Amino acid sequence: MCDLHNKSNNNEPNTKQLLEGLPKNWGKWGPDDEVGALNYLTEAEVLRGVAAVRQGKTFTLQVQIGHPGGDPMWPARNPSMRFNTLDHSHYHFGKQPHMTGGAAYSDDVIFMQLQGSTQYDALGHAWYDNQLWNGYDAQSTVGGMAKASVLAIAERGVVGRAVLIDMARHRGKKCLGRGETFNHLDLLDAAKAQGVTIEKRDILIIRTGSMGAFYELGKTEFFKDLMEPGLTYSRELVEWFHEMEIPNLVTDTIANEVITDPVSGVQIPLHCALMRNLGIAFTEIVLLEDLAADCANDGQWKFLYTAAPLKIVGGSGAPVNPVVIK
Numbered sequence: 014m015c016d017l018h019n020k021s022n023n024n025e026p027n028t029k030q031l032l033e034g035l036p037k038n039w040g041k042w043g044p045d046d047e048v049g050a051l052n053y054l055t056e057a058e059v060l061r062g063v064a065a066v067r068q069g070k071t072f073t074l075q076v077q078i079g080h081p082g083g084d085p086m087w088p089a090r091n092p093s094m095r096f097n098t099l100d101h102s103h104y105h106f107g108k109q110p111h112m113t114g115g116a117a118y119s120d121d122v123i124f125m126q127l128q129g130s131t132q133y134d135a136l137g138h139a140w141y142d143n144q145l146w147n148g149y150d151a152q153s154t155v156g157g158m159a160k161a162s163v164l165a166i167a168e169r170g171v172v173g174r175a176v177l178i179d180m181a182r183h184r185g186k187k188c189l190g191r192g193e194t195f196n197h198l199d200l201l202d203a204a205k206a207q208g209v210t211i212e213k214r215d216i217l218i219i220r221t222g223s224m225g226a227f228y229e230l231g232k233t234e235f236f237k238d239l240m241e242p243g244l245t246y247s248r249e250l251v252e253w254f255h256e257m258e259i260p261n262l263v264t265d266t267i268a269n270e271v272i273t274d275p276v277s278g279v280q281i282p283l284h285c286a287l288m289r290n291l292g293i294a295f296t297e298i299v300l301l302e303d304l305a306a307d308c309a310n311d312g313q314w315k316f317l318y319t320a321a322p323l324k325i326v327g328g329s330g331a332p333v334n335p336v337v338i339k
């Protein structure tokens with residue numbers, strides 16, 4: 014796990030060695046930067062996104078928190094729990110707060126993992142070698158993220174031109190298979206087949222069909238020996254993301270990558286190479302079924318993307334409901 018426990022075990026493959034010599038954007042936007050590659054989304058990029066709007070159709074990409082079918086998330090995390098603290102039952106038993114005039118209202122609370130739904134990861138969410146994005150000390154994560162928390166992304170917001178690459182549809186599948194991988198060359202092939210160009214500074218949205226499968230299969234079947242499909246690590250892929258100045262990677266999977274690199278055995282190498290080293294924002298667990306079906310129907314795979322996670326002080330991630338405008 015990305016040296017999360019700072020152990021050096023000589024028998025294990027090593028993230029630091031794997032990523033040695035690959036590009037880093039540390040310092041590029043100053044010593045205090047906490048939003049990384051989102052800095053690429055300048056005013057000109059926002060206008061490029063606006064220029065991609067053609068029809069006025071809108072789509073929201075968040076999965077439902079507390080859906081009766083369950084909350085899709087990393088299996089080690091716990092599902093959300095929402096409770097009413099005030100509803101008609103309180104009025105029925107005379108336990109309600111008094112409101113002059115007779116108006117009534119309901120209240121509730123939720124307990125959830127901040128990464129337990131569609132979410133932005135903070136840039137400091139994953140690290141190795143005791144350093145986070147921009148070189149911040151891993152000590153700064155203790156008790157809440159003092160550096161590179163999700164708050165910085167939330168305060169900034171994310172607006173730009175996005176391109177959807179439908180890898181599942183490109184491979185003639187409803188959903189990619191268990192552990193099925195693809196790389197940047199596959200993305201380029203799929204883009205060509207879709208008739209769209211991935212341009213420099215595009216927000217990259219990738220559909221594998223995985224979230225659709227969660228609701229179709231049900232959570233028990235979905236989580237059985239879970240091995241997500243996804244992007245797979247290579248040095249060329251990391252260099253491509255760097256050269257393309259991709260600000261934000263958005264996918265319908267839990268981890269935005271195959272969790273274990275099939276070649277080296279290193280786990281979550283793209284969290285380390287793209288998020289920690291290049292400062293690329295990660296948005297995970299989006300639901301793309303409606304958007305992808307619409308794009309396949311009208312052939313418009315590029316559009317304006319807007320999102321802002323919740324402003325959680327010290328958060329390593331936060332829920333978000335991105336909105337796409339075609």
Ligand code: UVW
Nearest residue numbers: 128134267268281284
């Ligand atoms: C981990 O990588 C541990 O989590 P996530 O997929 O939510 O970023």
